[in-house]
Amino acid sequence: MRWPYHPLVWVLLILLALVAQTALLPWFFPPGYTPDVVAALVVALGLFESPRRALWLGLLAGGLQDLLAGRAWGLNTVTLALLGWAAARAGGVLAKDRVFVPGLIGGLAQALLAPVDWVLLRPFGLAPTWPLFALPLPVWVLSAMFLTPGLVGLLVPARAAGIEVPVRGAPRRRLPM
Secondary structure (H helix, E strand, C coil): CCCCHHHHHHHHHHHHHHHHHHHHHHCCCCCCCCCCCHHHHHHHHHCCCHHHHHHHHHHHHHHHHHHHHHCCCCCHHHHHHHHHHHHHHHHHCCCCCCCCCHHHHHHHHHHHHHHHHHHHHHCCCCCCCHHHHHHHHHHHHHHHHHHHHHHHHCCCCCCCCCCCCCCCCCCCCCCCC
């Protein structure tokens, strides 16, 4: 069962993620090491959406990120749209775990986004050398592995994720593994 958000709620969540990414997190991370909260949000919501809706979610998130960044128009739009679509496809196949699967997919997505961004920026002379570009990659991957399950826990109700929630006073049943 999927729990689709309304697109206006998407816009609000994306704007909150952009504010957190650009105004709050730079106080705690050195320049260049700030985690990509928007990508983690796209993965967290995309896991529980249909592939088409997750593609639109990624397009919207990437478009807003490109609009506010004012550089490399279309880079985030394309990569986040593909990321949302891939997360939805993976979410339909993988088990509905609220911690391990979103963390694994979030970390893997961040590990793939950086090389794709570098490959797309390099022909235009907008990317530095690969060793300099990849220096913060472990921080980005680890932060995505922790951010994505946190966002899933905050935004996706357990029943919508296909997880049975025990009711107080009811006998406990074992969940199938």
